[in-house]
Amino acid sequence: MILTVTLNTALDLTYRVPALTPHASHRVTQVIERPGGKGLNVARVLAALGHETVATGFAGGATGATLRELLAPTSVRDELVETAGTTRRTVAVVDNATGDTTQLNEPGPAVTAAEWTAFRGRFAELLDGARAVALCGSLPPGIHVGAYAELVRLARAAAVPVLLDTSGEPLRRGIAARPDLVKPNADELAHLTGSREPRRATHDARRRGAHAVISSLGPEGLLAATPDGLWRAAPPAPVRGNPTGAGDSAVAGLLAGLVEGLPWPDRLARAVALSAATVLSPVAGEFDPTAYEDLLPRVKVTEETP
Amino acid sequence: MILTVTLNTALDLTYRVPALTPHASHRVTQVIERPGGKGLNVARVLAALGHETVATGFAGGATGATLRELLAPTSVRDELVETAGTTRRTVAVVDNATGDTTQLNEPGPAVTAAEWTAFRGRFAELLDGARAVALCGSLPPGIHVGAYAELVRLARAAAVPVLLDTSGEPLRRGIAARPDLVKPNADELAHLTGSREPRRATHDARRRGAHAVISSLGPEGLLAATPDGLWRAAPPAPVRGNPTGAGDSAVAGLLAGLVEGLPWPDRLARAVALSAATVLSPVAGEFDPTAYEDLLPRVKVTEETP
Numbered sequence: 001m002i003l004t005v006t007l008n009t010a011l012d013l014t015y016r017v018p019a020l021t022p023h024a025s026h027r028v029t030q031v032i033e034r035p036g037g038k039g040l041n042v043a044r045v046l047a048a049l050g051h052e053t054v055a056t057g058f059a060g061g062a063t064g065a066t067l068r069e070l071l072a073p074t075s076v077r078d079e080l081v082e083t084a085g086t087t088r089r090t091v092a093v094v095d096n097a098t099g100d101t102t103q104l105n106e107p108g109p110a111v112t113a114a115e116w117t118a119f120r121g122r123f124a125e126l127l128d129g130a131r132a133v134a135l136c137g138s139l140p141p142g143i144h145v146g147a148y149a150e151l152v153r154l155a156r157a158a159a160v161p162v163l164l165d166t167s168g169e170p171l172r173r174g175i176a177a178r179p180d181l182v183k184p185n186a187d188e189l190a191h192l193t194g195s196r197e198p199r200r201a202t203h204d205a206r207r208r209g210a211h212a213v214i215s216s217l218g219p220e221g222l223l224a225a226t227p228d229g230l231w232r233a234a235p236p237a238p239v240r241g242n243p244t245g246a247g248d249s250a251v252a253g254l255l256a257g258l259v260e261g262l263p264w265p266d267r268l269a270r271a272v273a274l275s276a277a278t279v280l281s282p283v284a285g286e287f288d289p290t291a292y293e294d295l296l297p298r299v300k301v302t303e304e305t306p
Numbered sequence: 307m308i309l310t311v312t313l314n315t316a317l318d319l320t321y322r323v324p325a326l327t328p329h330a331s332h333r334v335t336q337v338i339e340r341p342g343g344k345g346l347n348v349a350r351v352l353a354a355l356g357h358e359t360v361a362t363g364f365a366g367g368a369t370g371a372t373l374r375e376l377l378a379p380t381s382v383r384d385e386l387v388e389t390a391g392t393t394r395r396t397v398a399v400v401d402n403a404t405g406d407t408t409q410l411n412e413p414g415p416a417v418t419a420a421e422w423t424a425f426r427g428r429f430a431e432l433l434d435g436a437r438a439v440a441l442c443g444s445l446p447p448g449i450h451v452g453a454y455a456e457l458v459r460l461a462r463a464a465a466v467p468v469l470l471d472t473s474g475e476p477l478r479r480g481i482a483a484r485p486d487l488v489k490p491n492a493d494e495l496a497h498l499t500g501s502r503e504p505r506r507a508t509h510d511a512r513r514r515g516a517h518a519v520i521s522s523l524g525p526e527g528l529l530a531a532t533p534d535g536l537w538r539a540a541p542p543a544p545v546r547g548n549p550t551g552a553g554d555s556a557v558a559g560l561l562a563g564l565v566e567g568l569p570w571p572d573r574l575a576r577a578v579a580l581s582a583a584t585v586l587s588p589v590a591g592e593f594d595p596t597a598y599e600d601l602l603p604r605v606k607v608t609e610e611t612p
Contacts, residue, residue, distance in 0.1 A: 013395075015397075015410055015412070017410065020408075021408075022326050022328060022406070022408050023404075023406040023407065023408055024409070025409040025411065026408075026410050026411065028410055028411060028412045028413065029413070031412050062368050062371060062372045063368075069368075089319075091321075091397060091410070093410065095328070095329075098329075100328070101329065102326075102327075102328050102329055102330065102332075103330070103331040103332060104323065104332050104334055104397075104399065105332065105333055105334060106321070106334045106337050107333070107334065107335070107337070
């Protein structure tokens with residue numbers, strides 16, 4: 001199975017409104033509730049691709065209970081650890097007139113030392129049987145900034161390939177623990193390396209400890225610096241739509257390709273096709289399976305000189 | 307005790323953000339959860355005034371359970387009827403830079419015929435022992451438009467004074483069932499009578515069946531057409547602040563004055579002082595008790611020729 005970790009889970013609400021006008025009152029025409037947080041998004045895509053998937057992290061309170069109820073009927077196995085604090089909500093307000101989204105993110109509840117210890121125990125148990133693990137998203141309050149570094153070391157000690165997708169200081173610390181993959185976007189790379197030049201920043205990130213760095217170039221695809229070479233992967237044509245969850249779909253593609261033992265160009269093609277099919281989907285954060293099948297053979301992967 | 311009815315309850319969320327920018331992502335700095343819906347707001351103010359208060363209406367699902375948990379430690383007695391549908395949320399996004407509020411209201415869940423029948427039974431039981439009843443807010447989907455008229459007739463048959471605070475067709479039908487009081491604002495009056503001239507519209511509303519019509523004039527106070535005469539009540543000076551819940555506080559003041567057997571001018575002074583003290587409160591929908599005590603003797607009540 002593939003294990004995904006979401007320390008800062010959320011109950012994601014999507015509200016559709018005819019048009020968002022600040023300081024006015026709005027009748028919400030549609031409400032969608034979904035288990036959220038980056039690792040849960042990755043898990044949903046992996047499950048849709050037919051992979052046995054287990055999700056861990058934290059959930060608590062009434063919103064945590066709702067999140068788990070929504071997860072129960074899916075094929076993602078729930079191994080979330082209960083917290084005394086209440087799981088945060090995020091609200092995505094979609095303006096039906098323009099299609100634009102306004103995002104409101106509640107702060108996460110503080111995780112206690114005892115809850116973190118319980119989580120580490122659960123994580124170590126789950127590594128036994130995992131073919132790959134993804135550590136995704138921000139850290140909730142109460143968890144030390146080196147938490148991802150600690151989890152990367154546990155995964156490496158258990159010989160489970162580990163992907164880290166986070167930002168800021170948790171990324172800086174985590175990358176030094178030598179994860180197998182990191183998947184930064186342009187802002188995360190710039191924050192880590194000080195450079196906005198993709199090749200330079202990607203190489204720099206790799207020198208900091210990651211075995212492979214897969215940098216997101218936004219609509220232009222991915223740049224991958226790996227032990228086997230340097231590749232650029234791009235969709236056949238730019239796609240327009242809602243980019244919510246596109247990065248999480250790319251992570252799912254990379255992990256699926258990894259456990260299937262695919263060579264790098266095929267893994268990257270999968271990640272780019274899933275990401276583009278997510279942008280094209282009418283539902284934020286879901287991928288369009290028909291678009292994925294159509295795009296997969298048409299992703300352009302080119303090897304570059306390092 | 308005083309009974310308040312909220313057929314379309316809500317879990318009210320207040321989000322503070324540094325500044326609301328459409329199509330951007332926001333970190334919510336403060337989250338407040340509160341039992342919401344106009345009747346529950348009225349009940350909270352009545353309880354704060356020291357009145358024994360009972361709240362009925364509907365609640366269901368995870369959000370309904372949270373609403374009831376929040377109500378449990380208060381002195382408002384919970385007589386809500388359980389629904390299969392999930393209680394709606396409302397989100398008030400307060401912009402810390404300007405103090406302005408952007409409101410997002412989820413649609414309510416549909417109430418079934420069986421749930422409506424169960425509610426009517428509970429309502430009839432609760433009338434036995436009620437000294438007054440307030441019917442507040444919109445009707446949830448699934449409830450017929452004449453529902454408030456039905457409840458007004460039940461209250462009148464039980465000889466319990468009944469106040470109706472709603473809008474649109476439910477107000478039009480409800481007023482024809484001859485409630486003791488209605489408390490429309492300018493928009494509701496205009497919709498009901500076609501007139502925006504306060505005296506004309508208030509008299510017209512009274513001719514439609516209500517024994518007394520207490521029209522809100524916004525910051526200028528109230529205009530009351532009653533069997534005992536016509537009064538205007540105004541705060542000593544205009545107050546600035548957040549008007550959320552000011553109308554509900556006025557309803558609480560009218561009910562409190564009614565059960566205490568106060569003459570009309572004293573009831574109106576109470577309603578205006580509570581309403582202004584709610585606008586002045588730093589917390590939306592709460593009233594400032596010190597401001598209330600200060601304002602009460604200074605409200606200007608003048609009798610007018612009908």
